[in-house]
Amino acid sequence: MTRIVCRQLAPVLGDLVANHREIVRTITEETAAGADVLVLPELATSGYVFRASEEVAACAITPSDPLVEEWVAAISGGAVVVCGFAERGENGLVHNSAVVLDASGVRTTYRKVHLWDREKLFFTPGDRLPEVVDTSFGRIAPMICYDLEFPEYTRSVALAGADLIAAPTNWPLVDRPDGERPPEVLIAQAAARVNRVTIACCDRTGTERGQAWTEGTTIIDHNGWPAAEAGPDHRAACTADLTTARDKQISPHNNLFQDRHPTLYITT
Amino acid sequence: MTRIVCRQLAPVLGDLVANHREIVRTITEETAAGADVLVLPELATSGYVFRASEEVAACAITPSDPLVEEWVAAISGGAVVVCGFAERGENGLVHNSAVVLDASGVRTTYRKVHLWDREKLFFTPGDRLPEVVDTSFGRIAPMICYDLEFPEYTRSVALAGADLIAAPTNWPLVDRPDGERPPEVLIAQAAARVNRVTIACCDRTGTERGQAWTEGTTIIDHNGWPAAEAGPDHRAACTADLTTARDKQISPHNNLFQDRHPTLYITT
Numbered sequence: 001m002t003r004i005v006c007r008q009l010a011p012v013l014g015d016l017v018a019n020h021r022e023i024v025r026t027i028t029e030e031t032a033a034g035a036d037v038l039v040l041p042e043l044a045t046s047g048y049v050f051r052a053s054e055e056v057a058a059c060a061i062t063p064s065d066p067l068v069e070e071w072v073a074a075i076s077g078g079a080v081v082v083c084g085f086a087e088r089g090e091n092g093l094v095h096n097s098a099v100v101l102d103a104s105g106v107r108t109t110y111r112k113v114h115l116w117d118r119e120k121l122f123f124t125p126g127d128r129l130p131e132v133v134d135t136s137f138g139r140i141a142p143m144i145c146y147d148l149e150f151p152e153y154t155r156s157v158a159l160a161g162a163d164l165i166a167a168p169t170n171w172p173l174v175d176r177p178d179g180e181r182p183p184e185v186l187i188a189q190a191a192a193r194v195n196r197v198t199i200a201c202c203d204r205t206g207t208e209r210g211q212a213w214t215e216g217t218t219i220i221d222h223n224g225w226p227a228a229e230a231g232p233d234h235r236a237a238c239t240a241d242l243t244t245a246r247d248k249q250i251s252p253h254n255n256l257f258q259d260r261h262p263t264l265y266i267t268t
Numbered sequence: 269m270t271r272i273v274c275r276q277l278a279p280v281l282g283d284l285v286a287n288h289r290e291i292v293r294t295i296t297e298e299t300a301a302g303a304d305v306l307v308l309p310e311l312a313t314s315g316y317v318f319r320a321s322e323e324v325a326a327c328a329i330t331p332s333d334p335l336v337e338e339w340v341a342a343i344s345g346g347a348v349v350v351c352g353f354a355e356r357g358e359n360g361l362v363h364n365s366a367v368v369l370d371a372s373g374v375r376t377t378y379r380k381v382h383l384w385d386r387e388k389l390f391f392t393p394g395d396r397l398p399e400v401v402d403t404s405f406g407r408i409a410p411m412i413c414y415d416l417e418f419p420e421y422t423r424s425v426a427l428a429g430a431d432l433i434a435a436p437t438n439w440p441l442v443d444r445p446d447g448e449r450p451p452e453v454l455i456a457q458a459a460a461r462v463n464r465v466t467i468a469c470c471d472r473t474g475t476e477r478g479q480a481w482t483e484g485t486t487i488i489d490h491n492g493w494p495a496a497e498a499g500p501d502h503r504a505a506c507t508a509d510l511t512t513a514r515d516k517q518i519s520p521h522n523n524l525f526q527d528r529h530p531t532l533y534i535t536t
Contacts, residue, residue: 113529117519129532149462150527151419156534177493183461186492190458193451194417224454225445251385259418261381264397266424267535 001239002137004164004198005035008217008234010206013047016059020045020067023083024074031079035237036137041204042084042112042145042168043096049209053094056122060088063099063109075103080135082142082202084168086123087111093124098142098168100133107133112144114153130157138163138242145169148188148201152267158195159257163245165191165199171214182216185226193224196256197245205234269507270405272432272466273303276485276502278474281315284327288313288335291351292342299347303505304405309472310352310380310413310436311364317477321362324390328356331367331377343371348403350410350470352436354391355379361392366410366436368401375401380412382421398425406431406510413437416456416469420535426463427525431513433459433467439482450484453494461492464524465513473502 007026011019023044030038042048045067046059061067068085075081080102087097087109096112096119111126112119130141141162147153148167157165171184180186185201192199203217217230219238222245228236248256275294279287291312298306310316313335314327329335336353343349348370355365355377363379364387379394380387398409409430415421416435425433439452448454453469460467471485485498487506490513496504516524 113532114527115521117521120521125529127532129534146522146527150529151423151458151462152528152530152533152535155420156532159534180493183492186454187458187462190419190455194419194455224451225448253383253385253388254414259382259414260420261393261418262420262536264381264395264424265420265535266397266427267420267533268530 002242003034003036003237003239004200004219005030005235005237006039006200006202006217006219006230008203008205008215008230009041009044011041011044011047011204013049013208014055014059016045024070027071027074027081031076031081036079037140037164037166037200038079038081039166039200039202040081040083040168041202042170043086044084044168046086047208048170049211050122053122056086057094060086060094062088063106068099068106072101072103072105075101078102078136080137080140082166082168084144089124094122095126096123096144098144100140100142102135108142110142110144112147114146114150116146129160132157132161140164140166143167145171148184148191151191154191155195158197162197163242165197167199167201169201169203171203171216173212173214182214184214185216185218188218189220189224192220192222194256196222196248196250198222198240198242270510271302271304271505271507272468272487273298273503273505274307274468274470274485274487274498276471276473276483276498277309277312279309279312279315279472281317281476282323282327284313292338295339295342295349299344299349304347305408305432305434305468306347306349307434307468307470308349308351308436309470310438311354312352312436314354315476316438317479318390321390324354324362328354328362330356331374336367336374340369340371340373343369346370346404348405348408350434350436352412357392362390363394364391364412366412368408368410370403376410378410378412380415382414382418384414397428400425400429406513408432408434411435413439416452416459419459422459423463426465430465431510433465435467435469437469437471439471439484441480441482450482452482453484453486456486457488457492457494460488460490462524464490464516464518466490466508466510
């Protein structure tokens with residue numbers, strides 16, 4: 001069984017050093033305490049509510065930055081860490097990215113493809129699917145926030161073999177009826193169930209230029225049901241057998257992937 | 269505004285005449301009472317829990333059957349009716365189908381593509397997407413039960429222009445945690461929200477060879493929230509502006525369809 005932990009941090013806008021310290025502290029604490037897979041929020045290094053490109057560019061780093069080496073060094077044992085950050089890319093471009101780390105270093109860097117609202121003013125979208133990283137716990141794919149709301153994208157990553165989608169998010173609070181879960185969680189639940197994968201969504205907290213956050217951190221099991229939700233402690237944790245995702249047979253005659261009729265679908 | 273009504277009937281296994289009478293009675297009653305769009309269950313003519321192909325073949329009809337003409341004749345005013353039935357196709361094949369009707373006749377017949385469990389023993393799957401039918405209330409596409417659980421399929425129908433997906437279902441009862449909606453409803457809610465379409469799911473009731481049903485009839489608005497759920501009266505009704513579905517802009521910088529990155533998706 002794999003111990004999955006999400007920590008709903010409160011990044012400080014533009015304060016790379018303070019955010020870095022909090023990331024190191026959290027990785028140290030949680031992996032020492034037994035987390036096998038630790039997921040941190042989107043843009044955990046930079047905050048979110050930018051007013052100008054210069055703000056995010058000033059705290060963007062590459063995945064080979066010494067700060068990221070410190071994250072790697074903070075990992076205890078065989079744990080895997082997924083963390084969102086503002087990435088300095090080629091030619092001065094800035095990406096909304098996530099790294100997948102273990103004690104050996106950076107396993108993959110993913111650049112968010114589907115950008116939300118004003119992110120389009122500050123970030124260049126990625127141009128490839130998340131890589132599925134084979135770990136001792138199972139196959140883990142990163143995905144970031146609004147990416148989850150494209151069911152053809154979650155499907156793609158499931159078809160590529162992911163057992164767990166680890167999704168750093170920054171969910172700005174939106175309206176919902178009383179008693180309902182956040183709509184982003186609902187969408188992730190459906191994605192988990194129709195693909196039979198686990199999805200760990202790690203949201204953020206903290207105030208930033210008046211923006212309220214959903215604080216909707218939820219770990220969803222492969223049947224689509226919440227296994228853990230963050231409360232006032234801003235932490236969600238559960239254990240799961242990630243490899244359960246590999247059996248897509250859901251009735252004597254039904255296999256979630258084999259039942260698809262791809263030639264009929266509109267894909268353009 | 270369009271008045272949508274779902275009636276969660278209790279088809280009797282193999283009793284075409286009795287089921288036909290119930291369909292006529294329901295169409296007459298609801299369209300006279302003001303339903304603009306009436307959705308009835310999957311296989312409303314035949315029941316569901318077959319043991320042999322002969323059972324379903326014996327009550328399969330074509331869309332040009334005189335019984336269907338009686339359904340058309342029962343429609344008051346401009347109402348649209350969507351009803352599931354066992355269809356006798358070419359070469360003796362039997363399909364799990366739905367007709368979309370108005371007072372002018374059969375607007376389209378759709379054959380279920382994604383067959384659930386033992387349906388595969390009795391039915392031949394359809395080989396085309398549902399047709400989107402232009403009506404005075406909006407553009408309506410039929411879809412049947414397990415079809416809804418393929419997000420690339422609901423997406424396809426939304427891309428084809430549907431404002432409302434009208435889905436006859438027979439949902440065999442499955443486990444779910446206390447307090448949760450049926451998983452099929454959850455999946456439909458996500459499909460409604462990510463595509464910004466209304467989805468009317470009409471389930472069935474009644475006992476049949478010991479099979480329990482979810483009785484999960486739900487009309488879901490274009491934001492993914494249940495607008496009406498059937499209670500002990502086995503009826504759900506609400507009003508909606510179906511054409512709201514045509515605006516896919518959900519933030520100043522986001523359009524649900526234009527934000528897709530189709531070249532990145534795995535579609536095979």
